[in-house]
Amino acid sequence: xxxxxxxxxxxxxxxxxxxxxxxxxxxxxxxxxxxxxxxxxxxxxxxxxxxxxxxxxxxxxxxxxxxxxxxxxxxxxxxxxxxxxxxxxxxxxxxxxxxxxxxxxxxxxxxxxxxxxxxxxxxxxxxxxxxxxxxxxxxxxxxxxxxxxxxxxxxxxxxxxxxxxxxxxxxxxxxxxxxxxxxxxxxxxxxxxxxxxxxxxxxxxxxxxxxxxxxxxxxxxxxxxxxxxxxxxxxxxxxxxxxxxxxxxxxxxxxxx
Amino acid sequence: xxxxxxxxxxxxxxxxxxxxxxxxxxxxxxxxxxxxxxxxxxxxxxxxxxxxxxxxxxxxxxxxxxxxxxxxxxxxxxxxxxxxxxxxxxxxxxxxxxxxxxxxxxxxxxxxxxxxxxxxxxxxxxxxxxxxxxxxxxxxxxxxxxxxxxxxxxxxxxxxxxxxxxxxxxxxxxxxxxxxxxxxxxxxxxxxxxxxxxxxxxxxxxxxxxxxxxxxxxxxxxxxxxxxxxxxxxxxxxxxxxxxxxxxxxxxxxxxx
DNA sequence: TAGATTGTTAATCGATTAACAATC
DNA sequence: TAGATTGTTAATCGATTAACAATC
Numbered sequence: 001x002x003x004x005x006x007x008x009x010x011x012x013x014x015x016x017x018x019x020x021x022x023x024x025x026x027x028x029x030x031x032x033x034x035x036x037x038x039x040x041x042x043x044x045x046x047x048x049x050x051x052x053x054x055x056x057x058x059x060x061x062x063x064x065x066x067x068x069x070x071x072x073x074x075x076x077x078x079x080x081x082x083x084x085x086x087x088x089x090x091x092x093x094x095x096x097x098x099x100x101x102x103x104x105x106x107x108x109x110x111x112x113x114x115x116x117x118x119x120x121x122x123x124x125x126x127x128x129x130x131x132x133x134x135x136x137x138x139x140x141x142x143x144x145x146x147x148x149x150x151x152x153x154x155x156x157x158x159x160x161x162x163x164x165x166x167x168x169x170x171x172x173x174x175x176x177x178x179x180x181x182x183x184x185x186x187x188x189x190x191x192x193x194x195x196x197x198x199x200x201x202x203x204x205x206x207x208x209x210x211x212x213x214x215x216x217x218x219x220x221x222x223x224x225x226x227x228x229x230x231x232x233x234x235x236x237x238x239x240x241x242x243x244x245x246x247x248x249x250x251x252x253x254x255x256x257x
Numbered sequence: 258x259x260x261x262x263x264x265x266x267x268x269x270x271x272x273x274x275x276x277x278x279x280x281x282x283x284x285x286x287x288x289x290x291x292x293x294x295x296x297x298x299x300x301x302x303x304x305x306x307x308x309x310x311x312x313x314x315x316x317x318x319x320x321x322x323x324x325x326x327x328x329x330x331x332x333x334x335x336x337x338x339x340x341x342x343x344x345x346x347x348x349x350x351x352x353x354x355x356x357x358x359x360x361x362x363x364x365x366x367x368x369x370x371x372x373x374x375x376x377x378x379x380x381x382x383x384x385x386x387x388x389x390x391x392x393x394x395x396x397x398x399x400x401x402x403x404x405x406x407x408x409x410x411x412x413x414x415x416x417x418x419x420x421x422x423x424x425x426x427x428x429x430x431x432x433x434x435x436x437x438x439x440x441x442x443x444x445x446x447x448x449x450x451x452x453x454x455x456x457x458x459x460x461x462x463x464x465x466x467x468x469x470x471x472x473x474x475x476x477x478x479x480x481x482x483x484x485x486x487x488x489x490x491x492x493x494x495x496x497x498x499x500x501x502x503x504x505x506x507x508x509x510x511x512x513x514x
Numbered sequence: 515t516a517g518a519t520t521g522t523t524a525a526t527c528g529a530t531t532a533a534c535a536a537t538c
Numbered sequence: 539t540a541g542a543t544t545g546t547t548a549a550t551c552g553a554t555t556a557a558c559a560a561t562c
């Protein structure tokens with residue numbers, strides 16, 4: 001991840017070049033492009049067309065070009081995009097030129113797994129501290145890190161310059177944990193607890209609710225069953241031919257592998 | 258979860274009433290309303306206004322009323338919504354009147370945690386089978402279920418009427434697992450592997466990528482730092498006052514707790 | 515030059531929101 | 539009836555998409 005001067009920085013007065021005001025939908029797709037680009041780089045490609053990159057990222061090429069156009073113009077007409085340059089660009093925009101420190105709160109079932117998740121480390125982050133409110137878990141070592149008591153959050157947050165807090169506690173504890181994270185200056189929270197968090201302006205919260213994902217899929221199962229006229233309780237309904245046009249959930253489109 | 262006849266079922270000819278054609282954005286919010294309604298029911302409320310329910314679900318009331326209007330009219334003007342009735346309604350639409358069987362493939366770090374995740378069971382699902390390709394993991398018992406070899410998928414899928422497949426394998430294995438799931442009739446897949454899956458029309462895929470969530474937060478951290486003129490590497494930037502209008506990420510809005 | 519592919523335009527589509535008439 | 543709150547309308551906003559001029 002080399003530092004890369006941002007080209008959209010015009011006559012801005014701040015000490016740091018302002019980032020382009022990217023649409024949220026674009027921001028959410030940039031990490032997917034980045035992942036696809038790393039795959040391409042590893043397989044020896046140094047140039048890629050919008051069509052090929054779009055396929056690898058599971059979007060259509062018009063959307064990809066539109067998204068990239070918000071970053072500035074980094075393609076070459078008639079040729080495509082330089083893979084290494086585009087990686088640098090996207091990593092710069094996403095703020096991945098520094099490895100951000102993550103604090104994980106709640107080392108139960110899910111928290112344990114997250115603490116050991118290699119993808120966090122390989123994609124730009126550093127798990128800097130683990131916390132729990134349960135004394136019986138404090139002191140346990142997970143993946144080379146010792147679990148601290150949540151009361152030590154302030155001390156450790158200052159030491160480690162925590163940029164992002166991850167909440168993996170039960171729902172009833174989550175708001176209190178969020179309040180503590182905000183109090184020590186954390187302005188980005190990833191919440192795995194199934195509840196709504198109340199935070200001040202300027203704090204970003206993203207929520208991942210595993211049961212909700214299944215419930216959304218359940219709706220589509222139910223809908224497919226009702227369309228084919230097969231009773232919703234019938235087994236093996238999935239083997240029946242379906243009318244087209246149902247595949248897209250807004251999450252992924254079918255693409256050639 | 259009582260069976261509830263769907264009111265939007267007009268003169269449809271199929272054996273099962275057709276579901277209303279809900280906007281995807283609405284479908285994605287219904288589970289959040291359902292969770293909030295269950296909380297309300299548990300705390301003794303039998304009626305709720307759109308304003309109160311919206312707050313509990315982290316959306317504004319206009320959006321909530323609009324969403325619910327797609328299901329039909331279940332509120333009473335001047336009074337609000339009947340909590341129990343609305344729970345039945347939403348559970349019906351989401352297809353949660355039956356407990357759907359889930360097959361989980363990949364019992365590594367994350368898969369282990371998912372296999373023990375209580376939220377799946379408490380919110381309408383049944384983990385019916387665990388699979389792995391690694392012989393050393395086959396036979397292990399997790400949460401009362403024995404891990405089977407992925408080659409046994411066809412046999413067990415037929416026995417258990419698997420409705421949803423969850424992929425928690427490393428990325429290189431995910432496409433092959435998806436192909437196998439589709440081959441045995443699974444038409445809904447939740448993918449935790451960081452890669453794009455190629456599936457036929459009629460198969461729904463939702464993707465959860467934990468690193469992508471952090472990268473989106475990283476973008477906003479980077480952006481906040483650039484706006485305040487504080488170098489992106491400076492610690493404790495979060496304690497600085499920020500210009501307003503930055504809180505919403507499209508994922509959650511600030512609400513009173 | 516001819517072929518390929520980007521970056522941009524403009525049309526379309528879907529989602530959000532405020533306001534308020536309907537109505538309990 | 540008066541007050542409260544829904545369901546719907548219409549305006550606005552943001553995202554998607556196809557098409558193609560620009561240009562390598």
